[in-house]
Amino acid sequence: MKEYTVDFESFEVEAKSYDEAWVIAKQQAWEDHGMKLDDNLLQDDDQKPNYWTAVFNSLYVEARNEDVAWKKAEKFARQHELDIIEMDEGYDI
Numbered sequence: 001m002k003e004y005t006v007d008f009e010s011f012e013v014e015a016k017s018y019d020e021a022w023v024i025a026k027q028q029a030w031e032d033h034g035m036k037l038d039d040n041l042l043q044d045d046d047q048k049p050n051y052w053t054a055v056f057n058s059l060y061v062e063a064r065n066e067d068v069a070w071k072k073a074e075k076f077a078r079q080h081e082l083d084i085i086e087m088d089e090g091y092d093i
Contacts, residue, residue, distance in 0.1 A: 002090030004069040006059040006076075009083040013041070013052050025054035033080045056082065066090060 013028070015021035021041055029035050033056070041052035059076055063069035070087060077084050 001062060001064055001093050002066075002069070003093045004061045004063060004066070004073070004087050004090040006061060006069075006073040006087045007085045008035075008056040008059070008077065009085050010042075010053050010055045012047075013054055014050055015052070016050060018043075018052065021050075021052040021054075025052070029054060029056060033082055035080055035082070061087075062093065063090075 011025075011028070013021045013025045015024055018041065025041060026037060029037050035056050038055040038057060041054055043052050047053070059073060061069045061072045061076075063072060066087075066089070069090065073084055073087055076082075
């Protein structure tokens with residue numbers, strides 16, 4: 001059995017401050033997708049001022065192989081209206 005880590009597409013938030021962006025992002029993530037976010041919003045040097053990137057928490061899937069894990073991840077993504085970005089090769093558990 002392995003545990004696979006699945007990452008989802010992030011989204012951008014516009015706000016006057018980091019704190020405001022955090023509140024908006026948390027609310028949007030929960031209301032639109034029923035998901036929580038990683039601990040911090042990101043802001044690249046290339047990003048417009050007052051824009052932050054919100055990253056969803058990763059999904060951890062236990063499965064006997066990568067195909068089964070991918071199907072579980074796809075089902076979860078459909079239920080939460082998310083796009084999968086990547087899934088790792090899994091770690092033995």
